[in-house]
Amino acid sequence: MGYKTYTCPIARQCGGCEWLAVPYPIQLRRKQEAMERLFADVLGEDGAELSPVCGMEEPVGFRHKAASPYAPGPSRAQRHGHGRAHMRAGFYAAGTHRIVRCDGCLVEDAGLRQVLNDVARVADGLGIRPYAEDRGQGTLRHAVVRSGWATDETMLVVVTNGELPRSREFVSLMRERHPELTTIVQNVNTRRTNAILGRQCRTLFGPGVMHDKLLGCTFEIGPTSFYQTNPAQTERLYSLAIAGARLEDGIRVLDAYCGTGTIGICAAAAAAREGRRIEVTGVESVPGAVACAQRNARANGLEDRCGFVADDATHHMRSLVAPNGAGAPDVVILDPPRAGSTPEFLRGVVDLAPRRVVYVSCNPETQRRDLDELRQGGYRLESLAPVDLFPHTKHVETVATLVRGDGR
Numbered sequence: 001m002g003y004k005t006y007t008c009p010i011a012r013q014c015g016g017c018e019w020l021a022v023p024y025p026i027q028l029r030r031k032q033e034a035m036e037r038l039f040a041d042v043l044g045e046d047g048a049e050l051s052p053v054c055g056m057e058e059p060v061g062f063r064h065k066a067a068s069p070y071a072p073g074p075s076r077a078q079r080h081g082h083g084r085a086h087m088r089a090g091f092y093a094a095g096t097h098r099i100v101r102c103d104g105c106l107v108e109d110a111g112l113r114q115v116l117n118d119v120a121r122v123a124d125g126l127g128i129r130p131y132a133e134d135r136g137q138g139t140l141r142h143a144v145v146r147s148g149w150a151t152d153e154t155m156l157v158v159v160t161n162g163e164l165p166r167s168r169e170f171v172s173l174m175r176e177r178h179p180e181l182t183t184i185v186q187n188v189n190t191r192r193t194n195a196i197l198g199r200q201c202r203t204l205f206g207p208g209v210m211h212d213k214l215l216g217c218t219f220e221i222g223p224t225s226f227y228q229t230n231p232a233q234t235e236r237l238y239s240l241a242i243a244g245a246r247l248e249d250g251i252r253v254l255d256a257y258c259g260t261g262t263i264g265i266c267a268a269a270a271a272a273r274e275g276r277r278i279e280v281t282g283v284e285s286v287p288g289a290v291a292c293a294q295r296n297a298r299a300n301g302l303e304d305r306c307g308f309v310a311d312d313a314t315h316h317m318r319s320l321v322a323p324n325g326a327g328a329p330d331v332v333i334l335d336p337p338r339a340g341s342t343p344e345f346l347r348g349v350v351d352l353a354p355r356r357v358v359y360v361s362c363n364p365e366t367q368r369r370d371l372d373e374l375r376q377g378g379y380r381l382e383s384l385a386p387v388d389l390f391p392h393t394k395h396v397e398t399v400a401t402l403v404r405g406d407g408r
């Protein structure tokens, strides 16, 4: 029996799903082999176990966040067909800023692409001009839409270069076309940068945030907060991290690079369900995400055991290792961005000597680099578990669990 494969009419231009033509079981095998190669020496030296990549059953419709850039489109004379917007929307073609039109995306939650395309149609009808990157002029730069996995909430964020003219009409027309939208937020980004989001947000409709659920906990997600795009696989990722942390009663856990507090809160809730109490401190550099994390702890009835600080993780680590620093954690969980952590943060972990370190990573290359610092400081890799959060791409997320070599 042959393997099922997936097709997409714009796969070649878009380049987002570079492995789409590769049958999914073979994609998983490639990821497994890549991890075997990357971690071969560590796995061998530490006698650690590499588990099989945790894949999806049906790797379609798993992305609950979608985005589109907007740019000036063909002139009226060049346009053909009806109902085409006078601006471009879709995906950037691989390695360029040329926009490839997309009518529906295989890996996104159904309906998200239509919302993004309708932003172009509605803006066009209202005379809201798309942003011309080369000149730094025009209004509509990007839109980002996120749908709940375990809730019916959908948040649309429109990114503008300054004021959004006719914003009331824009909101009312978008709501008419998409009654599923529960909130619409304007984000202002006037910088000439590739970064999508700016710092300033203004709620145009609804509460300005949305909610989703992971492992039985409810999470508020703000318009600029980090929240994983593949929630089904995120539950599996977090479950592996929580299992690796071995949550004994009374332990203190540091959740570094915590975003909206999702891992630490899920850990505290999992421990509580088994009659154990753990104390979680989360540290995150985006103040809005920290405010969300604090509300999330309250919403899940865990504010007495989960606290969050807005700080750079390395700076916070420095304060912990300082003489008379706050109590050392028994377990450190870290989930840094793709660039990985810093040598100073990792040396701080070694100085504090927690029993276990659980390193969640979206970039195994930087994780592999960072493991050296921890291993030189006396930690041993106990297990490595890859999870496929990004089917049809070469990317894979990993959970590395380390213990102190002296077994303390």
Ligand SMILES: C[S@@+](CC[C@H](N)C(=O)[O-])C[C@H]1O[C@@H](n2cnc3c(N)ncnc32)[C@H](O)[C@@H]1O
Pocket (backbone or CB within 6 Å): 226, 227, 228, 256, 257, 258, 259, 260, 261, 262, 263, 283, 284, 285, 286, 289, 311, 312, 313, 314, 335, 336, 337, 338, 362
């Ligand atoms: C991969 S995300 C993980 C977030 C969270 N653990 C989750 O699963 O949703 C990394 C997070 O680190 C934060 N971050 C980036 N650099 C940081 C730094 N230097 N100090 C603290 N947090 C940082 C980002 O804002 C982001 O929320």
